[in-house]
Amino acid sequence: xxxxxxxxxxxxxxxxxxxxxxxxxxxxxxxxxxxxxxxxxxxxxxxxxxxxxxxxxxxxxxxxxxxxxxxxxxxxxxxxxxxxxxxxxxxxxxxxxxxxxxxxxxxxxxxxxxxxxxxxxxxxxxxxxxxxxxxxxxxxxxxxxxxxxxxxxxxxxxxxxxxxxxxxxxxxxxxxxxxxxxxxxxxxxxxxxxxxxxxxxxxxxxxxxxxxxxxxxxxxxxxxxxxxxxxxxxxxxxxxxxxxxxxxxxxxxxxxxxxxxxxxxxxxxxxxxxxxxxxxxxxxxxxxxxxxxxxxxxxxxxxxxxxxxxxxxxxxxxxxxxxxxxx
Amino acid sequence: xxxxxxxxxxxxxxxxxxxxxxxxxxxxxxxxxxxxxxxxxxxxxxxxxxxxxxxxxxxxxxxxxxxxxxxxxxxxxxxxxxxxxxxxxxxxxxxxxxxxxxxxxxxxxxxxxxxxxxxxxxxxxxxxxxxxxxxxxxxxxxxxxxxxxxxxxxxxxxxxxxxxxxxxxxxxxxxxxxxxxxxxxxxxxxxxxxxxxxxxxxxxxxxxxxxxxxxxxxxxxxxxxxxxxxxxxxxxxxxxxxxxxxxxxxxxxxxxxxxxxxxxxxxxxxxx
Numbered sequence: 001x002x003x004x005x006x007x008x009x010x011x012x013x014x015x016x017x018x019x020x021x022x023x024x025x026x027x028x029x030x031x032x033x034x035x036x037x038x039x040x041x042x043x044x045x046x047x048x049x050x051x052x053x054x055x056x057x058x059x060x061x062x063x064x065x066x067x068x069x070x071x072x073x074x075x076x077x078x079x080x081x082x083x084x085x086x087x088x089x090x091x092x093x094x095x096x097x098x099x100x101x102x103x104x105x106x107x108x109x110x111x112x113x114x115x116x117x118x119x120x121x122x123x124x125x126x127x128x129x130x131x132x133x134x135x136x137x138x139x140x141x142x143x144x145x146x147x148x149x150x151x152x153x154x155x156x157x158x159x160x161x162x163x164x165x166x167x168x169x170x171x172x173x174x175x176x177x178x179x180x181x182x183x184x185x186x187x188x189x190x191x192x193x194x195x196x197x198x199x200x201x202x203x204x205x206x207x208x209x210x211x212x213x214x215x216x217x218x219x220x221x222x223x224x225x226x227x228x229x230x231x232x233x234x235x236x237x238x239x240x241x242x243x244x245x246x247x248x249x250x251x252x253x254x255x256x257x258x259x260x261x262x263x264x265x266x267x268x269x270x271x272x273x274x275x276x277x278x279x280x281x282x283x284x285x286x287x288x289x290x291x292x293x294x295x296x297x298x299x300x301x302x303x304x305x306x307x308x309x310x311x312x313x314x315x316x317x318x319x320x321x322x323x324x325x326x327x
Numbered sequence: 328x329x330x331x332x333x334x335x336x337x338x339x340x341x342x343x344x345x346x347x348x349x350x351x352x353x354x355x356x357x358x359x360x361x362x363x364x365x366x367x368x369x370x371x372x373x374x375x376x377x378x379x380x381x382x383x384x385x386x387x388x389x390x391x392x393x394x395x396x397x398x399x400x401x402x403x404x405x406x407x408x409x410x411x412x413x414x415x416x417x418x419x420x421x422x423x424x425x426x427x428x429x430x431x432x433x434x435x436x437x438x439x440x441x442x443x444x445x446x447x448x449x450x451x452x453x454x455x456x457x458x459x460x461x462x463x464x465x466x467x468x469x470x471x472x473x474x475x476x477x478x479x480x481x482x483x484x485x486x487x488x489x490x491x492x493x494x495x496x497x498x499x500x501x502x503x504x505x506x507x508x509x510x511x512x513x514x515x516x517x518x519x520x521x522x523x524x525x526x527x528x529x530x531x532x533x534x535x536x537x538x539x540x541x542x543x544x545x546x547x548x549x550x551x552x553x554x555x556x557x558x559x560x561x562x563x564x565x566x567x568x569x570x571x572x573x574x575x576x577x578x579x580x581x582x583x584x585x586x587x588x589x590x591x592x593x594x595x596x597x598x599x
Contacts, residue, residue: 035458035461056461057461059457059492061488062484062487062488062491064481064484064487064488066446066447066450066480066481066484067450067453067481067484067485067488068450069450070447070448070449070450070451070453070454070481070485071450071451071453071454071457071485071488072454073440073450073451073454074450074451074452074453074454074455074456074457074458075454075455075457075458076454077432077439077440077451077454077455077458078454078455078458078459078462079458079462080458080461097444097447098447098450098481100444101441101442101443101444101447102440102441102447102450102451105431105441106431106432106440106441107432108432
């Protein structure tokens with residue numbers, strides 16, 4: 001069964017990277033300050049369209065990520081809004097020093113597009129996967145982390161990133177994501193979670209591809225008598241603390257779901273809020289302290305414990321723990 | 328022509344400032360001393376075009392201190408160029424001041440780029456040149472790097488890209504003082520044939536005596552005429568220049584003279 005089918009979501013109409021590419025051309029059309037800086041991956045990241053549409057504002061800086069970020073900082077310091085396109089598995093580890101010093105400490109207005117994030121590279125194997133990008137970017141204080149859950153939201157996120165004054169990381173993917181927002185307009189405000197399903201028994205906090213999975217899980221849970229709220233936490237940083245606290249108060253149990261290491265990711269950030277504000281039983285669905293292997297996205301999700309079934313199981317456990325805590 | 332006697336006096340004062348600043352709260356005195364004449368010529372001999380009272384002037388030339396550990400000499404030059412009061416130098420490395428141990432971007436005081444981790448300034452400089460070209464601004468970018476700093480791969484990524492983009496508004500200056508933190512460069516990580524490396528990367532190369540104000544001025548002024556290629560000036564300097572017992576002694580890289588040593592160093596600079 002495809003992701004989102006159980007929840008009745010329509011399949012995506014195009015890959016997330018293509019949605020990014022179109023959105024980038026849109027913001028570049030609206031704002032002459034937008035430039036695209038490529039790490040020789042434009043045919044993969046969706047930036048190729050920008051090269052055709054605005055050749056004078058497109059620069060292939062080559063296969064040299066450290067220099068790529070330094071050049072981006074130079075553009076940003078001179079009033080431009082550079083969008084840097086690469087794969088996070090190459091860009092973040094290679095240029096972390098430059099991101100920290102030239103972008104984060106300097107507080108410059110650089111936007112990063114990390115395509116093929118999570119496990120969407122599948123058969124390319126573990127070296128291409130990006131399962132630690134939230135943790136890495138999360139270690140750079142001024143950065144905002146955006147994780148669109150479908151193609152409509154990608155467009156909104158790119159626009160919001162361009163308008164936001166400061167560094168932003170946008171996580172993108174090779175694949176098509178189910179239409180969480182039905183292809184219609186999608187509410188999007190940086191730092192404000194979207195409630196995509198109401199429920200009172202447990203809350204599933206998810207982002208990116210896992211939002212579709214969470215909605216599938218919620219549909220299954222409903223058949224099993226559990227009403228799950230689903231929060232699309234499209235902004236992993238800064239986290240919507242209010243939505244988390246309300247979820248803890250209203251539903252008394254939280255499950256987080258992410259296509260990322262559990263350590264240093266969305267779940268850890270949510271747990272920090274509940275621990276400080278309103279502790280409730282929690283379960284964390286994601287990748288446990290390990291690297292993956294070559295395979296399809298679906299195969300990997302099942303083998304490494306972050307499939308729909310894992311979210312359903314975690315939700316039941318959290319609900320049980322909540323009842324146990326009451327006794 | 329610049330007033331070279333006046334430049335010499337400025338250089339002496341910058342060296343004294345750097346000695347005093349590093350002696351108080353630490354720093355890298357010998358790395359400062361080797362770049363004093365380079366900074367003096369850039370800021371006071373008409374090489375850089377800038378407006379201290381309008382620090383954000385969009386068409387200003389950009390100076391990028393890639394070897395951020397020379398911050399004390401840089402702050403002294405900025406103060407003497409009119410960006411802020413000389414008394415501010417006493418706030419170097421202190422709480423609440425913008426004069427961090429290594430520079431943090433703050434255009435209002437003339438600091439264009441954040442540095443401290445080596446190898447990054449040239450890329451930022453290239454980005455600035457490309458941005459200025461796109462905005463049709465007539466400006467030049469000067470990047471001062473250390474010699475040991477050129478062991479960083481990013482320097483050569485930037486060198487390759489600058490030649491590719493024909494960034495002829497980009498000038499690198501290498502403070503070739505022949506030492507890195509733990510010893511002589513030739514012993515620790517050979518750079519030679521250094522000029523050939525830059526040439527192979529497509530750069531126009533000049534060399535100068537990095538403590539000769541005339542030579543530095545002549546070469547930097549002439550390099551502005553280079554078209555189609557980025558330029559590098561390899562400035563042959565002496566680490567710790569101006570204080571006999573610190574010169575070419577790499578153990579003073581991150582150590583400042585205090586007490587009697589400080590008095591001797593000060594005396595030598597004053598008489599130099």
